[in-house]
Amino acid sequence: MKRALIAYCGITLLLTSGCSRKSKQPPQLQATAKGAAIVESSGGKQIGYIGLPLDQPVVVQVNDASGAAVAGAAVYFSGAPGVSFEPPAALTDSSGQVTSAVSLGQQAGRYKISASTRDASGKNVEIAIEEAALGYQQTLGAQLNAQYCIRCHDPESSPLRVSNMDNLSVKPHPFTEGETLNKMTDADLIALISHGGPALNKSAEMPPWGYTLSKSDIAALVAYIRAVADPPYEAGGLVYAQK
Numbered sequence: 747m748k749r750a751l752i753a754y755c756g757i758t759l760l761l762t763s764g765c766s767r768k769s770k771q772p773p774q775l776q777a778t779a780k781g782a783a784i785v786e787s788s789g790g791k792q793i794g795y796i797g798l799p800l801d802q803p804v805v806v807q808v809n810d811a812s813g814a815a816v817a818g819a820a821v822y823f824s825g826a827p828g829v830s831f832e833p834p835a836a837l838t839d840s841s842g843q844v845t846s847a848v849s850l851g852q853q854a855g856r857y858k859i860s861a862s863t864r865d866a867s868g869k870n871v872e873i874a875i876e877e878a879a880l881g882y883q884q885t886l887g888a889q890l891n892a893q894y895c896i897r898c899h900d901p902e903s904s905p906l907r908v909s910n911m912d913n914l915s916v917k918p919h920p921f922t923e924g925e926t927l928n929k930m931t932d933a934d935l936i937a938l939i940s941h942g943g944p945a946l947n948k949s950a951e952m953p954p955w956g957y958t959l960s961k962s963d964i965a966a967l968v969a970y971i972r973a974v975a976d977p978p979y980e981a982g983g984l985v986y987a988q989k
Contacts, residue, residue, distance in 0.1 A: 772835035778818030781808035815842025825859035854881025887970025916949035924975030
């Protein structure tokens, strides 16, 4: 977490360029089979921190034309400069899958990574997977969310906390709910957090946090909400890091 705080490179703007360090070229593999499609099994749409590994590995699967898993197909991972994969390439196992640990680059924003294989005709078949890296301000927002907000704004309980969402008559929006929160301006979000729901004619069950949180804390929360929105928040246009 400390490394993520030190390495801040942006706030809510998405990436316009990558870091100068380039990923190593993956080794060429001798595939023993070819598939027709590649799909994501797990690991997409994670929220991570700049320069650090994602909590969960990315898992992809190669299937044949009938949807059956293919063992022995070569899979290659790639992404923007600064993104690393371990391993960057591998043959699918008996379940048709390849697992790779992914570390994002040193800039905050959205990252598109890809996994590819070749079909029997030699055509490249590729899947794009989206991840997000939090910078300094968004990381502060994530910490404040964990301390003050998540119990009501996340419907899922965890070993560390019990969700309070079901106890509220008006269900709060999860911070990832971009379809709703993306339509609100930064000023709207600041007003809601600072003065509570009645500031925008919403539920009084949303309390005012302006006496507890500083203006910079509230700005960090807004930056975090923008960073984790799904679909992504597109202020100024959505731009991804370039390969």
